[in-house]
Amino acid sequence: MKVLVAEDSIVMRTVLVSHLQEWDYEVFEARDGKEAWELFQSEDFSLILTDWIMPEIDGLELIRRIRTSTRPGYCYLILLTAKSDKEDLITAMEVGADDFLVKPCDREELRVRLREGERIIRLQQELAQQNQQLRETQAALVESEKLASLGQLAAGMAHEINNPIAFVTNNLAVLRRELGPIIELVRKYEQTRDFLDDAPAELLEDLHRIEAECDLDWVGEHLPQLLQSSTQGLTRVRDIIKNLRDFARLDQAGCDDLDLGQAVMSTLQILKTQIDEKRIRVELDAGSVPTVLCRPDKILQVIYNVILNAVQASELGAEVMVRLMSNDESVIIEVEDNGCGMEKETLSRVFEPFFTTKPVGTGTGLGMAVSYGVVGDHGGAITIDSQPNQGTTVRVVLPIKPSDDSMTASLSKST
Amino acid sequence: MPATTKHAILIVDDEPDVLFSLAALLRRDFQVYTAASGSEALEVMAEHPVHVIMTDQRMPAMTGVELMQRVCAEYPQAVRIVFTGYADTRAVVDAINSGDLYRYITKPWDPDDLVDLLRDAASQHDAMAAKVELLNELGSYFEDALRVTNDAAARDSEFLQEFQARTLKLRRQLELIGEAQ
Numbered sequence: 001m002k003v004l005v006a007e008d009s010i011v012m013r014t015v016l017v018s019h020l021q022e023w024d025y026e027v028f029e030a031r032d033g034k035e036a037w038e039l040f041q042s043e044d045f046s047l048i049l050t051d052w053i054m055p056e057i058d059g060l061e062l063i064r065r066i067r068t069s070t071r072p073g074y075c076y077l078i079l080l081t082a083k084s085d086k087e088d089l090i091t092a093m094e095v096g097a098d099d100f101l102v103k104p105c106d107r108e109e110l111r112v113r114l115r116e117g118e119r120i121i122r123l124q125q126e127l128a129q130q131n132q133q134l135r136e137t138q139a140a141l142v143e144s145e146k147l148a149s150l151g152q153l154a155a156g157m158a159h160e161i162n163n164p165i166a167f168v169t170n171n172l173a174v175l176r177r178e179l180g181p182i183i184e185l186v187r188k189y190e191q192t193r194d195f196l197d198d199a200p201a202e203l204l205e206d207l208h209r210i211e212a213e214c215d216l217d218w219v220g221e222h223l224p225q226l227l228q229s230s231t232q233g234l235t236r237v238r239d240i241i242k243n244l245r246d247f248a249r250l251d252q253a254g255c256d257d258l259d260l261g262q263a264v265m266s267t268l269q270i271l272k273t274q275i276d277e278k279r280i281r282v283e284l285d286a287g288s289v290p291t292v293l294c295r296p297d298k299i300l301q302v303i304y305n306v307i308l309n310a311v312q313a314s315e316l317g318a319e320v321m322v323r324l325m326s327n328d329e330s331v332i333i334e335v336e337d338n339g340c341g342m343e344k345e346t347l348s349r350v351f352e353p354f355f356t357t358k359p360v361g362t363g364t365g366l367g368m369a370v371s372y373g374v375v376g377d378h379g380g381a382i383t384i385d386s387q388p389n390q391g392t393t394v395r396v397v398l399p400i401k402p403s404d405d406s407m408t409a410s411l412s413k414s415t
Numbered sequence: 416m417p418a419t420t421k422h423a424i425l426i427v428d429d430e431p432d433v434l435f436s437l438a439a440l441l442r443r444d445f446q447v448y449t450a451a452s453g454s455e456a457l458e459v460m461a462e463h464p465v466h467v468i469m470t471d472q473r474m475p476a477m478t479g480v481e482l483m484q485r486v487c488a489e490y491p492q493a494v495r496i497v498f499t500g501y502a503d504t505r506a507v508v509d510a511i512n513s514g515d516l517y518r519y520i521t522k523p524w525d526p527d528d529l530v531d532l533l534r535d536a537a538s539q540h541d542a543m544a545a546k547v548e549l550l551n552e553l554g555s556y557f558e559d560a561l562r563v564t565n566d567a568a569a570r571d572s573e574f575l576q577e578f579q580a581r582t583l584k585l586r587r588q589l590e591l592i593g594e595a596q
Contacts, residue, residue: 162500166523167436173526174439238523 001118002043004028006036006050006062007080012103016049019107023114033057037065045075046121047114049101052081052092060095067096074124076117080105150353150369154244161241169234176227183220190216243366244353257291258299260331260398264322267303271311279317289326293401298374302382305367306335306394312358313339313392330380330399338391347386371396378402421446422537423463425493427456427470427482437469440526441533453477457485465493466540467533469520472499472507480510487515492543494536498522538594545588556581 003025007013013029020027028043030036033054040048040062048066052059063077079097081088092100098120099113196204268275268282275282292299310320314337323334342350342357349355351372356365375382379402386392423446426437434449441447448463450456452474459465468486472479479497486493497507498520507519517536520529559578563570 159500162522163430163433167430167432169523170436170440170526170529174436234523 001047001121002026002028002045004030004036004039004043004045004048004050006030006033006048006054006059008032008051008054012051012080016105016110019110020114023111025114033059033062036062040066040069040075041071044071044073046073047076047078047117049078049080052079052083060092063092063096074121074128076121078113078117146352154353158241158244161237165234165238165241169231169238172227172231172234176224176231179223179227183216183223186216187220240366243370255293255402256296258294258296259291260289260299260303260324260333261286263296263300263303264307264324264333267300267307268322270304271307274308274311278311278314280311280314281317281319283319283321285321285323287324287326289324289331290400292331292398294378294398295374299378299398302371302374302396303333305371306333306396309367310335310337310339310392310394313337313341315339326400330397333396333398334393336391336393341388341390341392342384342386343388347384350384422466422540423448424533424537425450425456425459425463425465425468427451427453427468427474427479429471429474433471440530444530445533445537453479453482453485456482457489460486460490460493465490467494467496467536469496469498469533472497478506480506480515483510483515492540492547494540494543496520496532496536498524538591542592542594545591549585549588549592552581552585556585 003020005013005016005020005027007016007029008031013031017027017029025047028039028045030039033050034056036048036050037057039045050059050062054062057065059079059081063079066075066077077097077099079092079100080103081092081100082103083089089100099117101110101113193207264284264286268284307320307322314320318338321334321336323332323336325332325334346357350368352365353369354365355369358365372382375396375398378398380396380398382397383395384392385395421444424441425448426434426441427450428434428437429451431451434451438447438449445467448459448465450459453470453476456468456470460468468483470479470482477485479499483495483497486495494517495515496518497510497516499507500522507516510516511519517539518532520532559574559581563575563578
């Protein structure tokens with residue numbers, strides 16, 4: 001424990017320091033208030049013993065400065081004083097001293113006062129730690145609540161959207177089929193028109209006018225593309241809905257043992273085009289890890305999302321590291337890239353559905369949200385370290401056997 | 416069923432847009448009937464022969480699986496298909512496992528796949544109908560066969576011609592069963 005002794009009398013200071021060193025404190029000395037203040041600003045002291053009357057900055061002023069400083073952590077302050085008037089003591093305590101000792105100090109009294117100080121410091125530290133934990137738990141709780149309600153919203157929405165997507169997709173298929181022959185029919189009419197000399201002039205006039213308006217050549221040429229692009233758009237909507245359903249975890253498959261090494265290999269195979277396009281070198285350190293009891297399709301989806309993100313974040317020709325490790329309870333998949341990384345702000349929103357930094361149309365903003373849900377369901381955890389412009393490391397920790405809780409949860413959902 | 420006649424399909428969904436859309440898709444290949452509820456569907460079944468019935472799972476009053484149980488009991492030869500949003504999958508899987516359904520289709524379906532699947536369903540119907548007929552006929556056919564073998568008088572008669580016609584018909588039914596498998 002670091003202790004600072006501020007005392008202008010060399011005799012008094014030497015005595016105090018020798019006692020303190022005897023009791024195994026790490027002692028720093030200051031010859032006056034000014035030196036003590038400078039030391040305070042560069043070191044973290046748990047406890048400070050200070051004389052009251054010193055040149056330039058006296059003990060009271062030192063205490064006042066310490067109490068208003070923004071340095072983190074609590075510092076226990078004992079004021080040494082020859083004054084023993086009640087009023088003086090009240091002044092000292094009001095300014096922020098925790099305790100005082102009357103000079104000349106008795107060795108045993110000093111010892112027990114220090115012990116008391118240590119006890120307070122310990123309590124103070126425990127409290128700060130608990131507060132910190134509380135804040136973190138609360139933040140996590142808010143986050144998971146938010147994700148859960150978004151999941152419910154997603155599920156409801158997915159169901160409602162499915163029907164219109166179904167019949168609109170179907171209608172487009174019908175239109176595609178029916179419009180082809182109609183265009184052909186009109187073309188035939190066109191060819192036939194030259195033989196229509198006997199038709200009433202009025203009808204022929206109408207025919208000319210309508211022809212000019214409808215620009216049949218353009219329609220014939222572009223109709224297939226109009227229909228095809230509409231169908232593709234709907235396919236994209238359908239995929240988004242599918243992802244939303246996965247995020248809300250409505251469709252459950254069975255559990256099975258999964259070899260993660262193999263899973264990573266086959267994912268790399270699926271992503272080969274993207275990897276080759278950016279000439280990414282993938283360094284795979286697979287080692288031998290035990291199989292994991294999980295829902296393989298879901299975990300494959302997580303691995304896919306994480307590796308795809310790493311590839312997309314990387315520069316041309318960069319390297320992506322995929323590592324597999326294990327301990328007694330879990331298997332860890334680590335994917336590291338040296339790509340663009342993320343700001344703190346972005347990092348804190350990574351698991352939110354529809355949050356994406358990718359250009360419109362390239363990402364649905366659901367990959368990490370779905371992964372978060374899947375890994376959580378398996379009783380695992382997914383964590384991300386990222387520095388802007390340096391890269392990102394994603395760690396997925398999966399228990400080798402899901403706990404009974406997460407198993408029952410998934411089973412009850414699927415029935 | 417003669418190849419020139421279209422198979423009859425009944426589509427059941429409480430959403431009119433879905434009925435309209437599917438009828439438009441299927442009208443070329445099938446004789447299409449539509450119904451907006453389970454009870455309406457049973458009325459249609461009572462009035463027309465239906466070879467394939469395809470129903471939505473989620474409907475007010477009677478669910479798709481419930482309707483299929485009624486159809487299975489009353490019109491066992493109609494091939495039964497349910498289409499469903501993913502969330503209902505469990506109920507439908509149970510229904511398939513208990514033998515009530517031929518297939519299930521998830522919404523949104525792929526139009527081309529759907530037409531193919533319904534064609535398969537129609538030939539499945541023909542095969543089942545052929546099987547039933549085959550079994551019904553086989554008993555008396557064997558009797559006739561014995562007569563042809565043992566009774567010389569039967570051989571150059573009208574009876575022989577009729578016997579040959581029956582043989583061809585039974586062979587055709589066997590082929591239908593084979594095609595669907």
